[in-house]
Amino acid sequence: MAYDTNFTGQKFKVVGTRPLRPDGLDKVTGRARYGADVSAPGQLVGRVLRSPHAHAKIVKIDTSKAEKLPGVKAVITSADLPDLTNGDAGMYDILVNCMARGKALYDGHAVAAVAAVDAATARKALKLINVEYKILPHVTDVDEAVKPGAPVLHSKMFTDGVEPKPTKASNVAKRTEFGHGDVEKGFKEADVIVERSFKTEQTHQGYIEPHACLANLGSDGQGEMWVCTQGHFVYRNTCATLLGLDAAKLRVTASEIGGGFGGKTHVWAEPLALALSRKANRPVKLVMTRDEVFKASGPTSSTSIDVKIGATKDGRITAATATLRYQGGPFLGMWAELGAMTSYACYDLKNVKTVGYEVVVNRPKVAAYRAPSAPMAAFAVESVVDELAHKIGMDAVAFRIKNAAKEGTKSSYGPTYGPIGIGPTLEAAKNHPHMKAPLKKNQGRGMACGFWFNFGGQTSTSLNVTPDGSVNVSVGTIDVGGSRASMALIAAEELGVPYENVRCVVADTSSLGHNDMSDGSRVTFSSGMNTVIAARNAKKVLIQRAAKMWDIPEEAVTWEDGHAKPAGANAGNFPPLSLKEIAAAAGNTGGPIAGHNEFVADGAGVSFATHICDVELDPETGATKIIRYTVIQDAGKAIHPSYVEGQYQGGAAQGIGWALNEEYVYGKDGRLQNAGYLDYRIPVCSDLPMIDTVILEIPNPNHPYGVRGVGETSIVPPLAAIANAVSNAAGVRMTHIPMSPPRILKALDDQAKTKAKAA
Amino acid sequence: MVKVVLWGSLRAAAGGTEAVEVEAGNIRSLFNKLETEYPGLEPHIKRGIAVSINGRIFRDSWDERIPENAEVYLLPRIAGG
Known part of the structure; x- marks a missing residue:
């Protein structure tokens, strides 16, 4: 069926409001049914x-x-x-x-x-x-696994992506490479070069429901x-x-x-x-x-990443490289590949090269975790970007603005960007009161940028008008972040009926065509676009039925504010027919009224965010407290702003846990030592400040409402923003995530020893 | 002719070249031609490849038209959480 998915600048009446969530009562009363x-x-x-x-x-x-x-x-x-x-x-x-x-x-x-x-x-x-x-x-550490003499998990694993293909089996499943330009030439043009190695430990998504x-x-x-x-x-x-x-x-x-x-x-x-x-x-x-x-189940990779960036004294990056080793558990993954693609996606670089190595170890099979692989790469790159800005005496935000990718930039993973939102998030950060708020003793501020692709995928949606004029929307995408409310808002907007008249449900697999998963920040983008189209298809049927009721051609009927109205000189003078009236007559005008659509939603549009974080460090214990946190992100168009803010806050909260505490701890016997929430500590409310959010709306040209996915990008900057804040507070660069109290104490101790030695 | 840029690990499968030129009007015909002219790419295409056309990434829409002189990149089929 023909449809237009381009952004048109449509004015909204319902979309963008904040109605009550439809699953709220069920969830607070315990009536909601889980697995x-x-x-x-x-x-x-x-x-x-x-x-x-x-x-x-x-x-x-x-x-x-x-x-x-x-x-x-x-x-x-x-x-x-x-x-x-x-x-x-x-x-x-x-x-x-x-x-x-x-x-x-x-x-x-x-x-x-x-x-x-x-x-x-x-x-x-x-x-x-x-x-x-x-x-x-056995081997559980990503660096140990690639050393000569490490126990080899699979006797037939020969590194893919290397020519000639190795004849000796190893734990390196695949090598991949991205970039352009001449990095060696670029480093020669640099006045200052910073080179560091980083590690991140394995974390679990930490969902409460098993x-x-x-x-x-x-x-x-x-x-x-x-x-x-x-x-x-x-x-x-x-x-x-x-x-x-x-x-x-x-x-x-x-x-x-x-x-x-x-x-x-x-x-x-x-x-x-x-x-x-x-x-x-x-x-x-x-x-x-x-x-x-x-x-x-499937936690995220632990990683080991080497980063080198060079810049001129006036703050222009001349070359950047990264070597990324990600473990995927005992199986080939694409985790290092994603890290290599996303590492430098925020920047406009003439010379860039990233190399990823997929490593297998004796740990659980890695699964995606919210913008998979990007947070670790951002931690390493954004830490070096920050250090480089300090070294050349430039403000960290100004340095990033000077080097930020923009429309027309050749991305570090290849394609040229269309309209993108990294610049506006940085400008918003620069002008945010958070950046100017005073800091006290032992406090530090950090900021960082993050990137994620987003995607669309196969989607099937059915919209049915009931005989009493209320509306059902059946989707095949799981509601992980408020999509039932968003779909109801979109259907209400298109049909011109109140939000309260629409109920959206997740249908079973026998009721709809195939739907891809709720991943890749795709649901509001793809099911949202599908709901627009399904509602417009239903609207066509409503117009046909009104035309029958008036006995005039359907071309002489228009839809406005939830009503069919005669339009044009020869249409006649009929009072408008409401959706409810047309629905009540449906049995005698051709039967049930519905709109459907099945399609592949592509063109989701890439997403950027900038986070600002203040921490307070206790130098006696090494404990870190997040005292202020701000998320600035482009949503394209926020259908239900409260849910968008929830996504921003949720990603930041998970990132805070990852940055400061969460870690799979393996014993020498290769067994997991902390498989429970008492010993694997995710943040609770008392660990977090109120996370402030700024929603930017730079419309996605490939969605009728301008929507971009928002679910994942918010977890990309926190590791780096917090590491930069902690490093600024401690006066020592933190290179190992999580920055747990023992690691911070050790860093402080090492720094004191170095200073004493120098004195 | 469309110039198609390959990402790192695909290059080995296409004889070490960074970019290839094929005659293709849409993504489906692009994949068909690539499989014929570079058989090493076939398993990668079967596993799933995304195509960026003028900066817009397509994972599944094989009917997408490739305009004359378009910038075309083959990319890994991205996973999400």
Whole structure:
């Protein structure tokens, strides 16, 4: 169907307001149903047996004792999940990750699963499964993994992207490179060069709701799954492939979601629940424990990054390089590649080169985490940018403004930018009162920029007008950040009806065409655009029906303020017909009134943000307190500004935790030491100030309302902004994230020793 | 003819060259030509490649027209959170 997706400068009546959230009452009263909240008659409890070893050959698994235990209805191993991936390497990695095949690749890797009548029986059954392991040497650190002599995880992993292709296996899965110009020449033109190495530790997305599902799969190949996910269509397709099902016969319903941030874009135990259900011929509920979520879902990469930037005395960057090593757990990822693409995307550079290395280690399979890979690269680059500005005696914001990318800039990852928002966010930062507020003793201020791509993807939306004139919008994108409210606002805007007359729901996989996941900051962009088109299609039907009711040609009818009106000299003089009146007559004018659209939304437009942060450091303990924080970001158009602000604040809050406290701690035995929220400390309200937000609206030319994605960019600058603030407060450059009290104390101690030595 | 710039790890699959020239009116025909003329690129295209046309990134819209003298970059198919 023809449609126009270009920005037109439309004036809004409803979009941009802040109505109450439609899921609010359910969530505050406990009525909202999450992944573990649905039960089925006769359901069993699913539990997973996991490897206690970081790296081990599975010599033998004996499940016979567990199978004989009364109350146990099914036991599965990898033998129950034959390889049906048909040469798809990415899908095979997912299969291997869901259930170890021959080797356990990390502490927590699934090796078997049971379904039993209750949790106690299931736990007892796990203890009766006898797994014989041959322990292998392991490696969990990204730098150790690339050293000669490191234990090699895969005997057939030869670094891709290198010519000639190596003949010796290693833990470097792939090399990738971006950039342009001549960096050596550029460094020769520099008056000042700063070169540093940085490390960031592994963090988890930290969603409060663990992975949970209820699976019911019959021997006839038909099934249902209720699951907490960021993409129920993708879960359906993946599970159908892994289990040899027709996708149409597996109906997946998404629950409310208690956080995902990328971690719920990937299946973990859901295929196991389906396989158990098929074997037991009973519904199986499988809910991960917190320990399992940490050990066996997908955290982000730990990294090691080298950065070198040169500039002239008047503040122009002449050359910039970065070498980025990201671990993806035991499988090939694209995490270093994304880091290499985003590192210098904020800047207008003549000479730039970034090289990424995808490294495998004995840790869980890495998954996306909100603007995946960009925060670590920004930490390293923005730290050096700040240091360089100090060294040439230039204000850090002015230095960035001088070097910022703009329309027409050749980006560091290749293409030339169209209209972009980095300059306006920097100008807004420069003029923000936060930048001029006085600081006290032991306090420091930092700022940093961040970039993320955003994307669109496959989307299907259905809008139905009910007989009483209220409106349903069915989308296939999970509401992770307020999209049901935004879709209702958009439908209300287009149809000219009150927001309260519209209800948006997330439909199951049998009700709509395929939808990609809620990731890539894509939902308000793509489902929003689809809702505009679906509503406009419904409006065409409403006009046709009004024309029938008046017995005039539809060309003589126009739509205005929620009413059909006759238009033109020969249209006649009829009083306007409201949407409600047309809906009430629908049964006799052609039946139900609806508008649909299915499409690929591309052209999401890149996104930029600038953050400002003040910290106070306790030099006695090394503890850091965030005392003021400001997020400035371009939203294109904020459909529901409160939700946009929530995204900005949420990204900043997660970044604060990542910067200061969060860290996977592995023991020498390769086992995770802190798989729980007592020992893995995410920020709580008392750790945070009120995070101030500034929404800039520079319309995206490729969206009818000008929308850009906003969900991810807000986590990109915090690591760097906070590192710059802490470094300024401490008087020593911090190069290792998280900047936990012991690391800050050590940095202060090292600095004192250096000073004493010099004296 | 369209000049198509390849990112680093694709270059090895296309014989080490940084850019290739093919006759293509849209993304679908671009991929078809690339698979024929540079068979090493086929597995990468199958796994998923994004195409930037004049700065606008397309991941799935293979019908997108490539104008004369357009700036065309092949890029990794970006993941998101």
